[in-house]
Amino acid sequence: MFDFLAGASDVTKSLFLMVVGVLGTHATLLLFFIMIKVLLKVFTRNADGSTNAEQ
Amino acid sequence: MDKLLVGFYNMDLGQIIMILIGGLLIYLAIKKEYEPMLLLPIGFGTILVNLPLAAVLDYEGAPGVLKILFDAGIQTELFPVLIFVAVGAMIDFTPLFVNPTMLFFGAAAQFGIFATIVVALLFGADDLKVASAIGIIGAADGPTAIFVATKFAQKYLGPITVAAYSYMSLVPIVQPPVVKLLTTKEERMIRMEYTDVKVPKMVKILFPILITIIAGIIAPISVPLVGFLMFGNLIRECGVLERLSQSAQNELANLATILLGITIGSTMRAQDFLQPMTLVILLGGLAAFIFDTAGGVLFAKFLNLFLKKKVNPMVGAAGISAFPMSARVIQRMAQKEDPSNFILMQAVSANVAGQLGSIIAGGLILALVPLLVG
Numbered sequence: 313m314f315d316f317l318a319g320a321s322d323v324t325k326s327l328f329l330m331v332v333g334v335l336g337t338h339a340t341l342l343l344f345f346i347m348i349k350v351l352l353k354v355f356t357r358n359a360d361g362s363t364n365a366e367q
Numbered sequence: 368m369d370k371l372l373v374g375f376y377n378m379d380l381g382q383i384i385m386i387l388i389g390g391l392l393i394y395l396a397i398k399k400e401y402e403p404m405l406l407l408p409i410g411f412g413t414i415l416v417n418l419p420l421a422a423v424l425d426y427e428g429a430p431g432v433l434k435i436l437f438d439a440g441i442q443t444e445l446f447p448v449l450i451f452v453a454v455g456a457m458i459d460f461t462p463l464f465v466n467p468t469m470l471f472f473g474a475a476a477q478f479g480i481f482a483t484i485v486v487a488l489l490f491g492a493d494d495l496k497v498a499s500a501i502g503i504i505g506a507a508d509g510p511t512a513i514f515v516a517t518k519f520a521q522k523y524l525g526p527i528t529v530a531a532y533s534y535m536s537l538v539p540i541v542q543p544p545v546v547k548l549l550t551t552k553e554e555r556m557i558r559m560e561y562t563d564v565k566v567p568k569m570v571k572i573l574f575p576i577l578i579t580i581i582a583g584i585i586a587p588i589s590v591p592l593v594g595f596l597m598f599g600n601l602i603r604e605c606g607v608l609e610r611l612s613q614s615a616q617n618e619l620a621n622l623a624t625i626l627l628g629i630t631i632g633s634t635m636r637a638q639d640f641l642q643p644m645t646l647v648i649l650l651g652g653l654a655a656f657i658f659d660t661a662g663g664v665l666f667a668k669f670l671n672l673f674l675k676k677k678v679n680p681m682v683g684a685a686g687i688s689a690f691p692m693s694a695r696v697i698q699r700m701a702q703k704e705d706p707s708n709f710i711l712m713q714a715v716s717a718n719v720a721g722q723l724g725s726i727i728a729g730g731l732i733l734a735l736v737p738l739l740v741g
Binding site for chain 2: 328344355
């Protein structure tokens with residue numbers, strides 16, 4: 313998958329890991345953020361007592 | 368006569384040093400209360416395996432009790448996973464639902480893990496796998512550190528675990544100077560609004576299930592980490608398994624901690640621990656916590672460039688997983704600058720986010736490193 317790093321040193325690979333790891337963690341938590349927002353939107357009760365899921 | 372003195376003949380200086388180190392860990396656990404639930408069993412385990420002939424590991428060809436526990440509980444990753452179930456049952460994600468933006472601080476504060484991997488390699492870590500196991504100390508999450516170290520650097524499991532738990536207990540000493548160095552007094556005095564929101568039960572139930580599915584698709588190898596944490600959380604939140612939830616939080620947590628601690632202690636043999644790499648691991652762990660804190664604070668400062676309602680950048684430092692200690696430290700620092708400033712809830716939200724961030728970072732490392740090493 314990372315063939316372009318096949319001959320690279322461990323330090324180079326670790327720098328690549330740092331970039332992908334930091335971005336990957338942010339991207340995954342962004343998905344969690346969107347998921348929480350959607351869940352809250354769907355299941356929070358409106359003033360009339362109904363939820364968006366029920367409508 | 369020789370047989371009676373066999374213990375004396377089989378004792379060397381390394382073992383004596385390790386017994387003293389075991390004693391030091393027990394002292395820190397009892398006297399200073401530094402993570403006593405882990406450091407005390409580890410300290411006692413260290414003494415057990417450094418006694419002459421180490422009969423708890425192997426005696427006259429038969430495996431000893433600690434060897435059996437190690438093979439059954441650490442090699443198989445069973446003990447850390449059981450701890451995850453217990454931790455999941457203890458976590459209340461409500462502060463995160465109230466303030467989901469804090470998730471990004473939980474991501475930013477994992478920077479230390481990845482930065483330390485680079486630093487560990489520069490300072491002599493054997494290879495990328497060992498460096499990753501050192502970097503994961505920055506997860507500030509014991510079970511994650513143990514899980515990754517078991518996969519990548521089993522021979523350094525003892526020092527990595529000791530470093531992880533020691534620095535977690537040293538958060539009140541490690542974080543404040545870094546936060547102060549990177550923030551101005553005005554920034555530390557920024558107030559943040561907090562509005563309490565009632566979180567629907569359905570959200571709390573669906574959350575652990577969906578997190579497991581998302582994490583399992585992104586990094587399948589992280590499922591033992593994320594899945595069992597979320598399983599514990601589902602037991603807590605479903606509302607019909609109160610007895611199981613209490614058992615997970617108490618009996619399971621206690622039993623797994625006792626077995627995990629003393630078994631980790633069994634890896635602390637003189638020939639494995641007394642070597643230069645232990646120093647690299649201890650210093651790497653400290654660097655990881657410093658980089659984590661800096662990553663969180665600097666990310667908050669970066670966000671403040673664009674936000675109308677400024678964030679107190681100290682909250683970023685609470686994005687590490689050391690829960691709830693880091694949140695308390697940040698609140699204490701805020702009140703030191705302004706006694707009426709209350710940012711505890713935001714700090715707790717970031718802290719809970721850090722628990723998610725750390726296992727995601729751990730999962731990504733587990734997935735990426737084997738691909739990079741080839």
